[in-house]
Amino acid sequence: MHAADLIRPTIGGLLVGTAAVVFLHYNGRILGVSGMAGGLLDGPQQERGFRASFLAGLLVGALALLLALPSSFGRSPASLPVLAVAGLLVGFGTRLGNGCTSGHGVCGTSRLSPRSIVATLTFIGIGMLTVFLVRKLGGGS
Amino acid sequence: MNARSNLAAFVAGLVFVLGLGIAGMTDPNKVLAFLDVGGHFDPSLMAVMGGGVAVCLVGYRLVLRRQRPALSHKFHLPRQTRIDARLVIGAVLFGVGWGLSGYCPGPALASVVTGAPSALVFVAAMFAGMGVFTRFQAATAAEEPVSEPDPELESTPAE
Numbered sequence: 001m002h003a004a005d006l007i008r009p010t011i012g013g014l015l016v017g018t019a020a021v022v023f024l025h026y027n028g029r030i031l032g033v034s035g036m037a038g039g040l041l042d043g044p045q046q047e048r049g050f051r052a053s054f055l056a057g058l059l060v061g062a063l064a065l066l067l068a069l070p071s072s073f074g075r076s077p078a079s080l081p082v083l084a085v086a087g088l089l090v091g092f093g094t095r096l097g098n099g100c101t102s103g104h105g106v107c108g109t110s111r112l113s114p115r116s117i118v119a120t121l122t123f124i125g126i127g128m129l130t131v132f133l134v135r136k137l138g139g140g141s
Numbered sequence: 142m143n144a145r146s147n148l149a150a151f152v153a154g155l156v157f158v159l160g161l162g163i164a165g166m167t168d169p170n171k172v173l174a175f176l177d178v179g180g181h182f183d184p185s186l187m188a189v190m191g192g193g194v195a196v197c198l199v200g201y202r203l204v205l206r207r208q209r210p211a212l213s214h215k216f217h218l219p220r221q222t223r224i225d226a227r228l229v230i231g232a233v234l235f236g237v238g239w240g241l242s243g244y245c246p247g248p249a250l251a252s253v254v255t256g257a258p259s260a261l262v263f264v265a266a267m268f269a270g271m272g273v274f275t276r277f278q279a280a281t282a283a284e285e286p287v288s289e290p291d292p293e294l295e296s297t298p299a300e
Binding site for chain 2: 001005006008009010011012013014015016017018019020021022023024025026027028029030031033034037038041042049050051052053054055056057058059060061062063064065066069072073074075076077078080082083084085086087088089090091092093094095096097098100101102104105106107108109110111113114115118119120122123124125126127128129130131132134135
């Protein structure tokens, strides 16, 4: 890794943080994608508006990215059945644990929330362990 | 008022996803390389969290000095403090799914616009998993009539 490899992740991270601060400033809420998506399914009716608006902004921004910077999207190497299992685990797990990479990893960690710090260390650690095991079992490089 | 807060949420979603894309989070191969400590480890994505946390550490502090948010009557911050089994088990399940796929919720939702079957299957399954959780939640709530008062009843967002 070269220092130059850090430029894009750092700029990206600053934008992610800015979005979270904007959201707290105007809407008074933590920017958590799993909560935003899950709340659309089972949250109170009066909170659907901002959740749907956030996700709409995310999709419009993603379309802009696809047009301006198509190389930013890659495809998961996992097979479709594995992706289905992974999606179920991510959907259920983030709701059970009350957050994902955005809500716990960035926002909660910034609030120095012990819950978020524990969750973040756990999902990063387990994610690393999973990649390691997949590599071992799959016999990949 | 509502239209303005929805507009703010829209802008937050837009800026957020541009950050994810520029950072490289929308490429599952890059994310898997970040998690691949035993192999082709690429730690550069640590800078995404570093940059995000740096802005929030300062920005949150400034914002929370206000009496209330600009477009809402109060701050809706998570008030749960207990580190319980649900938190840890949820994070474990999420970690397994993340490590299998390279997708966490934000980048997965963003990737839907590519129309790639891998992203569509993942996101459909993710919503199914959230739906399963809603049922699980209802079932466990019914089984535990004397459970402690839920500090989240006031529908705090996930953190």
